Amino acid sequence: MAGLCSSLATAHAQEIAPYGSLPSQAQLNWQDMEYYMFIHLGPNTFTDKEWGHGDEDPRVFNPTQLDARQWARTAKAAGMKAIIITAKHHDGFCLWPSKFSTHTVRESAWKDGKGDVLKELSAACKEYGLKFGVYLSPWDRNHPAYGTPEYNQVFANTLNEVLSSYGPVFEQWFDGANGEGPNGKKPTYDWPLFHQTVYKNQPNAVIFSDVGPGCRWVGNEDGFAGTTNWSTLNITGFAPGKNAPPQSVLNEGNMNGEKWIPTECDVSIRPGWFYSASTDDKVKSVQNLLDIYYGSVGRNGNLLLNVPVDRRGLIFSADSIRLMEFRQIREAIFKTNLAPKAKVTATNTRKGNKKVNARYLIDGNSKTYWATGDDQLTGAITLEYASPVSFNRLVLQEYIALGQRVKSFSVDIWEDGAYKEIATGTTIGHKRILLLPDVTTTKVRISIQDALACPVISEVQLYKAPGLLAVPAIQRNKDGEVSITCSSPDPELHYTLDGKEPTYHSPKYTGTIHLPEGGVVKARAFLEKGKIASTTVTATFDVAPAKWKVTFTDGQADGADPVRAIDGNPNSYWMTNYQPDAAKYPHEIQVDMTDTLTLKGFTYTPRHQTIHSGTIYTYAFYVSLDGENWGQPVAQGSFANIANNPVIQYVKFNSPAKGRFIRLVALAPANENEHWASVAELGVITR
Template structure:
């Protein structure tokens, strides 16, 4: 096990992956001709003349996104219907041939400018499946077309933090399917936007395996390299619109991607963190009949705690209305979610506590966890895979959440941990956990105590912690 663990901790995130995970929570915006037809998937025959969001306001989108404490926005610049939200030079199936601003509009520019002005990141979704373009299914001619459009998006709209590909691959208008040249697409992204993560059907960010918001108990970022094979992702991705796909849970066979047992015989390992993506409504695009079906606040809180607080990122979709605005029900729910996040994690009670630990490497003491950064962190000497951390206050505190973060620059190491509280003059277990990774939020049944004990029960080579928060 010792040799295996040493091999596992050699796998660490790239700079772009680390910066992406630090965003934690960001938005998806599905907007196209489907918004006006009531469909989830268009077939490419829709006329650009139907696209006219007369009240479109990118600032309203960004304000709502920021109110929820999101730090980025990914726009569906082109969905499977092939309609482009920017005036692409390579097709007439675009906003330039719509009534919106008399054909002078550019939704991508307005949104990217609003994001930049507000200090949040901007990302692009570009569907490789194009049900409008006659070259789809022809091989290189369509790849040339796709790369030309990708190049437009990556050169005309400033810095891009995410290029989001899915593997949807149905038939085009000619009845043919396209074999996507993923490596060519990746090369274009790396050349034009070297800091952008290529997500889902890409080498940087992994799809969690469902669109319902379900998460794994143990989300590992160190996984077999074969997990990244785009053919597998494309094979599991959606080929036709159906609600059962959107609501499916993670299969039992996919629950464990990175335990020692799974990785023991794997020769090629990669850092491949998970993203949890779901919509604030049942559908990804706007439907009037779903105005009263916005996810309950409690449900969104649970997804947030289990994704951002479970070593993944959280991508939440908000679909604009035909007018081009987020619906008031969605806006209200986003602010409620942001209010929860701001209130729940407003004051770190650790600031007023004393810290002690059973063992630490010289220069890496437990007081390093008071500041949330990777410049200083706690760790033990190699070979010491357990640790006991005691947190003590002069007076009793009401505690609801404990947050822990590893220094993932040193890989993901913690296998299991336990949180105990001094209740009635004895310590009782209040939380049992497995992985920590980038961040673990441990929700507790609210308790009052003056002593918390965190036990690192098992880790790879030696545990690291860059931050502990008590709220």
């Protein structure tokens, strides 16, 4: 593997042999970016869908105030380093006037068909010093050639068109989804052809997919990498999409993996990927974003945060405000590095190499480092202070140009005349951020306990993060009783039921709020008589299932009583028998609401896990007055992307339906070979 060593590694460390699979210079540059923006935009923005079917009228796309410079300004102000845009999603709609499609901005109402989103965004990125990336899905639910042998060349031509027309592209994002096209067929993607086309046009682009080759999917859409996260991955026998490695492997990588394919953590600032007005009050909180940051950048990954553009063609104000608040708290946390104030020493330091020194651990330069000798797989780094220091965050970095090495480490502080262990960890990689309790000490020791080769550490940093007032949590039980809680100590909780923003003078939460018929609850936490306030959290409720009864199911797994599907608790669930031979699809559950209601839609909450979940993909929903005569379904279809993003699904009917009984029929699973179905919560929409 030594021959793969980058020129950067060779120049800095002649005496230290590189270990294992190594990053290219492009991958090193990519890892240093850490945090950048994803933008989902297309017909789905205007149809309220996550996965369009490709049959939508292209004229529906008409963002009359589209301003790519506003997107770039927002990303820059948020501290992001780049923007990746969905140039072509599964519906096949192209955000540029492609010569290889008739489903593009050229056929849209936007700018009378004379617009080009990619042209405007690439120029805006250049103006604001951001890198530019593109997402192009091989799946095309519109193109007539999809599913035929010639489609691979059509897609390669499409790639070539984009990658040769808009300047440097730092990342090419490939979705592995491979569904049916307009002719009902699926192709076999020619990944070598696609990769060749990318590198011909953009030799320095990092290619994303489940198996790289530039960077890999983290295995979930929550934004969290594994607490153990290797940048190396075994790829022989695997391919993007259904033939990818297990999600647990994508989440953690493979120690001594065949190729250097680091983790990218994609997550949306909203529940869905495309803009929907119904999620304007569901933008993730600062605390939630901070947790994701620690779970991605802080676990040897990069964070790709989706900020969907609204129907005007602008980033919505709530999203923009939250991004600025998120940057503000990050800057407050990492403002003052306490490590340079210490005297730093280390054991087992490599001898005879002037480029290796313990003082480089606290110089703020990730390109300098300390290392042990070749025969030393352990070592201890000590920071000693003349007077006590207080901290609660520890940042560690390896010099990854020479490979990822550390397998385990521990952290101790000096207390009462002896060292006391306060944390342990496994991998480090590009960056590891540890969340520690508030501690005060004069000595901190980081012990490398095991490594694949001599440890090469570039940075040790200590910070004191300020406290952050937690966002309240709003819950409602089966009987319609709403409770508001907060994990921060002793806050005052204030709320509103009229849709207005809560202030310190709004009603104070002192006990249960009775809301059986539904409504909108907004809440905030306050400290110091209103001087410190959390962000607002909003919960929208419909009719509570207080009197509901399950009248029929086709069986359930042990311990998964069907009443759990209507108990108001999304953490419990009903699930049918999961023995594949005993429970084939379809499955169903029927409910008596006891009252006759006029329904405008229904909600389905899946189990929040992506493996062995029983999540429903294709469904049919019925409404009946007597529970015997069901007629035709009032809604049927698929929950798009639910396997990777198991959030509550809202389905609106084409026209209202009156009834007392409801029936959900699961027709196909979200995960192949899961011949069972599950429901965390089943609800109705009457408002």
